[in-house]
Amino acid sequence: MSISDLLTKLDNNNRIGNCYEKRLTTLRKMGRDPSLIQKGIADTLRVLEGGARSFVVYGEPQSGKTEFMIALVCKLLDQGKKTIFIIMNDNTELETQNFDRFHQAQELNPTPKRDWQIVDMEPNNLKVDRQRVIFCRKNSRNLGKVIHACRFMKDRVVIDDEADYATPNAKINKDEITAINKGVLELGDLGLEGTGIYIGVTATPARLDLNNTFLNDSKNWVFLGTHETYKGRNFFFPASEAERSVSDYQLVKLPDDTDDPKLLRHAVFRFLIRVAILNSPAGSSPTAYSMLIHTAGKTNDHVKDNKDTLRILQILGDREHGKFEQYVLELQKTATQIALLHTSDSSPDELCLFVLQNIGRSEVLTINHKNDANNVKRAGNPQAMFTFAIGGNIVSRGLTFERLLTFYFSRTVKGKLQQNTYIQRARMFGNRPYSAYFELCVPATLFSDWATVFQDHELSLRLARAGVYQHIQSARVAVVDGGAIDKTNVTMEKSERAVGAIFDLTEEFEKRILSHDINRPITALENMIASGVIDSKWLPLSLLTYLREVAKEDETDVLIVTASEKGERVLQNIEKYTDGNSATITRARGGIIHAMLNKTEKYAKNNHFILPIRNEKGEVRFMYKSNIGHTILQNLRVQRPTI
Numbered sequence: 001m002s003i004s005d006l007l008t009k010l011d012n013n014n015r016i017g018n019c020y021e022k023r024l025t026t027l028r029k030m031g032r033d034p035s036l037i038q039k040g041i042a043d044t045l046r047v048l049e050g051g052a053r054s055f056v057v058y059g060e061p062q063s064g065k066t067e068f069m070i071a072l073v074c075k076l077l078d079q080g081k082k083t084i085f086i087i088m089n090d091n092t093e094l095e096t097q098n099f100d101r102f103h104q105a106q107e108l109n110p111t112p113k114r115d116w117q118i119v120d121m122e123p124n125n126l127k128v129d130r131q132r133v134i135f136c137r138k139n140s141r142n143l144g145k146v147i148h149a150c151r152f153m154k155d156r157v158v159i160d161d162e163a164d165y166a167t168p169n170a171k172i173n174k175d176e177i178t179a180i181n182k183g184v185l186e187l188g189d190l191g192l193e194g195t196g197i198y199i200g201v202t203a204t205p206a207r208l209d210l211n212n213t214f215l216n217d218s219k220n221w222v223f224l225g226t227h228e229t230y231k232g233r234n235f236f237f238p239a240s241e242a243e244r245s246v247s248d249y250q251l252v253k254l255p256d257d258t259d260d261p262k263l264l265r266h267a268v269f270r271f272l273i274r275v276a277i278l279n280s281p282a283g284s285s286p287t288a289y290s291m292l293i294h295t296a297g298k299t300n301d302h303v304k305d306n307k308d309t310l311r312i313l314q315i316l317g318d319r320e321h322g323k324f325e326q327y328v329l330e331l332q333k334t335a336t337q338i339a340l341l342h343t344s345d346s347s348p349d350e351l352c353l354f355v356l357q358n359i360g361r362s363e364v365l366t367i368n369h370k371n372d373a374n375n376v377k378r379a380g381n382p383q384a385m386f387t388f389a390i391g392g393n394i395v396s397r398g399l400t401f402e403r404l405l406t407f408y409f410s411r412t413v414k415g416k417l418q419q420n421t422y423i424q425r426a427r428m429f430g431n432r433p434y435s436a437y438f439e440l441c442v443p444a445t446l447f448s449d450w451a452t453v454f455q456d457h458e459l460s461l462r463l464a465r466a467g468v469y470q471h472i473q474s475a476r477v478a479v480v481d482g483g484a485i486d487k488t489n490v491t492m493e494k495s496e497r498a499v500g501a502i503f504d505l506t507e508e509f510e511k512r513i514l515s516h517d518i519n520r521p522i523t524a525l526e527n528m529i530a531s532g533v534i535d536s537k538w539l540p541l542s543l544l545t546y547l548r549e550v551a552k553e554d555e556t557d558v559l560i561v562t563a564s565e566k567g568e569r570v571l572q573n574i575e576k577y578t579d580g581n582s583a584t585i586t587r588a589r590g591g592i593i594h595a596m597l598n599k600t601e602k603y604a605k606n607n608h609f610i611l612p613i614r615n616e617k618g619e620v621r622f623m624y625k626s627n628i629g630h631t632i633l634q635n636l637r638v639q640r641p642t643i
Contacts, residue, residue: 019074022107027067036225037064037071043222044072044199054190054198054214056163056205058461059224060232061423062400062430065201066098068224069159070105072199073133077109082155083132085146085187086112089165090139094399097376098161099135108133119145127152136187138166143183150187156196158188162397163200164420168211168484181213190214204420206460206471207480209635210490218469218635223461231432233458236440237451248436250341253444258410261308264293267441268312268388269334271406274437275386276354277338278405280346286358290379290387291406292427297392299368305390306366313386317359331355342437358385367391367399397424404428408441413449416478422453449476456630462549468542471633479633489637496590496625500538505571505618509533513612514562514569521560521610522547539622543610550628551608559603561593561611571614572596582615593625 020041027034040057047055059065073084086102088095095114102112115136118126126149136146160167169181177185189196198214209218226232231249238244252270254263271291279286293305315321316331335348344351363384365375368391379389381402389401392411407428432438442450456472456479463470473479512533516524526544528534551558563572572592574580579588593611597603611623 018078019107019109020071020078023071023074023105026105026107033227034071036227037068040068040222040224041071041075045075047220047222048197050220052217052220053196054200054216055220055222056200056202056208056216056218057222057224058205059201059203060226060230060429061203061426063203063224063226063230063232065161065203065224066101066400069161069201070102070108072159073102074105074107076157077131077133080155081131081157082129083134083150083153083157085134085136085156085158086161087136087138087158087167087184087187088161089397090137090142091397092137094162094376094397095135095137097380097399100377102133102135115142115146119149121149123149126150129154138180138184140179140183143180143187147183147186156187156189158184158190158196158198160184160198160200160202162424163202163213164204164207164480165397167200168207168213170481170483172211172484172486173488185214204423204457206457206633207420207484209469210471210480210485210633212486212489212635212637218464219467221464223465227431229431229433230429231435231438232426232429233454235435236426236428237454239451239455249432250437250439251447252439252441253447254410254441256412256443256445258295258412258443263410263441264295264305264308264408265312266330266334267291267406267408267439268309269331270338270439272316272331272355272359272386273335273338273351274342274405274439276335276346276351276358277342277344278434278437279385280344280351280354286385287403288382288385288387289403289405290382290389290401291408292379292401292404293388293390293408294392294425295408295410297411299392302366302368302390302392306364309364309388309390313359313362313364316356328352328356361385362388364388365390399427400430401427404430404432405434405437406439406441409446410441410443411446412443413446416476417449417453418481419453419457419473419477419479422450423457426450426454453477459546459549463542463546466545466549468545469635470542470546473631473633475629485633486635486637490633490635492631492633494631496593496623498584498586499543499622499624500540502585502619502621503535503538505614505620506533509620510571513560514571516560518560520555521558522551522555524560525610538620539610543624546632547608550630557605557607559606559609561596561609563596571612571620574613574615582617585613585615585619585621592623 024034044057059068076084088098099112099114102108110131110133112133112135115134118134136142166180167184170178185191188198190198200208200216205221208216234243235247238247275289295301295305315323315327318324331352332348335351339348361384363378365379365388367375367379367389376399379387380400404427428438428440452474456474456477460471471479512528522544525539529536529539547558562569574582574585577587592613593609607627609625612620613623614620
């Protein structure tokens with residue numbers, strides 16, 4: 001075959017573009033169902049084909065986002081994309097874990113390169129027009145070097161892992177731009193005159209939306225599904241009796257003051273016994289499990305936790321130690337208690353014997369910036385039978401922990417919890433086929449607040465899937481840090497507020513609203529919209545969608561508020577209030593609904609109130625008030641420029 005024929009055949013083969021299909025085949029051979037990935041890829045391509053250049057892909061914590069990104073890169077390469085950047089937070093351990101997973105995907109052609117490998121290339125090599133996949137950390141120095149080295153590369157796509165971290169412009173309200181935000185903008189050729197594409201992948205999309213990062217449009221969000229075996233919010237923080245009925249993990253609520261060393265020691269004992277149960281009867285190839293310990297963010301605390309854990313293991317392995325007998329007695333007591341919770345082929349004494357015989361098969365790993373990055377690999381995929389991983393912020397985001405059996409989280413929180421931070425810290429989420437043996441140790445107050453974080457977050461996502469792009473936060477929870485919110489375009493509403501436009505009062509509306517079924521208020525309002533009695537401009541469907549999500553199924557905690565005259569329902573009149581504004585149909589100091597219902601015991605069961613209020617001119621508007629403490633944040637940017 002001539003060189004010319006060989007090159008022609010090479011070009012034809014390259015045009016086939018089958019990286020993606022090969023990857024799907026590999027996943028099937030590994031026993032994994034790729035259907036959810038296929039749907040995510042199809043939805044992503046649909047958004048791209050629609051002309052979007054900046055959008056977010058949402059996936060639950062530890063639900064397989066990395067595998068999705070590998071498949072997406074394969075698909076983009078098949079489509080001929082030339083330069084694909086995978087960027088992630090400035091964390092060597094996380095970069096190493098994710099790069100290794102990409103590197104192991106043999107279907108990727110070309111093989112991914114790290115940023116320093118690109119920077120070290122000869123400039124002439126970088127000018128060659130070819131496909132490249134480049135990993136880069138969100139570090140301003142790293143980004144600057146890569147931007148310079150890649151200045152000749154075209155057709156750029158940025159896939160931003162943990163996109164809510166560092167990428168949003170935290171100086172947006174100061175008419176300034178952060179170094180990372182600017183770096184990503186330049187790297188991806190994402191400016192108004194650029195041609196690049198930005199795909200942010202995250203479990204917490206609110207920060208990107210409320211920041212208007214690269215003018216991404218929430219209407220283009222792509223939602224990744226989860227497998228049936230995935231354990232997430234509804235499993236660890238059940239909000240209903242149905243969810244609680246299938247939530248079989250072990251929850252240990254610690255006291256809010258968790259300084260007592262016995263708390264950690266007993267958690268370690270319970271972990272050891274459960275590993276013994278899962279390896280019972282003892283075989284030649286036991287399975288290793290890990291316990292994640294997160295007590296604080298400071299490295300000095302990690303050193304202490306490391307020493308405390310090692311000491312426990314040392315005493316159990318040293319029958320000459322003065323506390324050996326005490327610890328064994330505690331271990332026996334623990335085994336007896338746990339045997340009552342779990343079916344085991346081994347007796348409590350046999351479980352203790354297993355632990356004592358194998359206590360030397362332990363490893364304690366500290367994961368922070370001062371320790372070996374290989375610790376992450378060994379903690380994420382434990383090889384020692386009893387593996388302990390200790391760390392702070394590094395273990396709280398992005399890292400995947402396979403065969404995690406116990407999560408000891410005693411870090412206390414002052415003030416509000418931040419949604420994106422505590423969603424990311426849910427390292428217990430994921431594929432947990434041994435879920436009945438999983439133990440979460442967490443302070444009682446923090447557990448309650450953490451549950452609220454996820455309930456608010458899930459509500460926001462459910463609204464988004466319904467086409468309502470609002471972000472919900474409760475009194476003890478902040479959706480995102482305030483500095484990252486684009487205050488020019490984002491509203492924050494709480495307490496009583498006007499909703500919808502002013503409209504003319506009609507006989508039909510007055511008749512229907514005053515005679516509605518008080519047991520079905522949402523249904524009554526929906527029917528009025530459906531029949532044209534009122535317009536969705538006057539009562540936004542977003543409000544009704546929200547109420548459908550948060551209100552009781554029987555609608556009994558929702559009330560349409562009316563006044564009363566001579567025992568008859570009537571519409572409240574704004575002119576009744578000395579500070580009432582007839583033109584806007586509002587009251588200067590608000591509180592209309594509160595004043596109408598104040599100290600009325602029969603309304604105590606209601607949490608949501610809708611008030612139609614009129615003026616003397618025969619105009620009406622709706623007011624809404626909630627008693628559940630939600631603040632609603634919404635990006636009101638109507639015209640979203642195409643970047």
